[in-house]
Amino acid sequence: EAQVTQNPRYLITVTGKKLTVTCSQNMNHEYMSWYRQDPGLGLRQIYYSMNVEVTDKGDVPEGYKVSRKEKRNFPLILESPSPNQTSLYFCASSPIRLAGVREQYFGPGTRLTVT
């Protein structure tokens, strides 16, 4: 089944304790992206990657890191989480067509709480 998977689905942690949220897709998509979703603010892009070893900042990159060493994986790293990073996080992937990045497919989400 074609899908985007994320782990963990739920995570409660404390301020300053480094964490990684994994994302993997089995559709051979070039493009991958991370979003956070907050009430009243909608979906905001954190980082994206057009291909292996190519990453770029989205709208809200502060406090996050990513890496793209393999095409299928795009982990999100929080080196020193803070309470304002409590949110619902989504990974997404998309094929890159001649006209560019088009439809994005989302993972099931990771609910992160930082105390």
Added chain:
Amino acid sequence: GQQLNQSPQSMFIQEGEDVSMNCTSSSIFNTWLWYKQDPGEGPVLLIALYKAGELTSNGRLTAQFGITRKDSFLNISASIPSDVGIYFCAGQEETSGSRLTFGEGTQLTVNP
């Protein structure tokens, strides 16, 4: 980044009724996408539109890419209880490369 204007914010309807929601932008878009999100889940792609004027159906759902390329609408016909959820529009500006801009969503409630 830019936000799309999506309306209405919420709708309460009876089962069997038709539903219409829309999104508008101040910029020209080359892609419009419609997603549905159930509580605690990720957005699921319903319909993708790539050309101005394009009208596409997916079962009881129909979406159109506006002629001006600054708007799109989604219709749901003969609604059923499982249509409940949040519907998001998303668009890609011509100049944005890969970036998607999202609407704030329409919360749909269907009363049996």
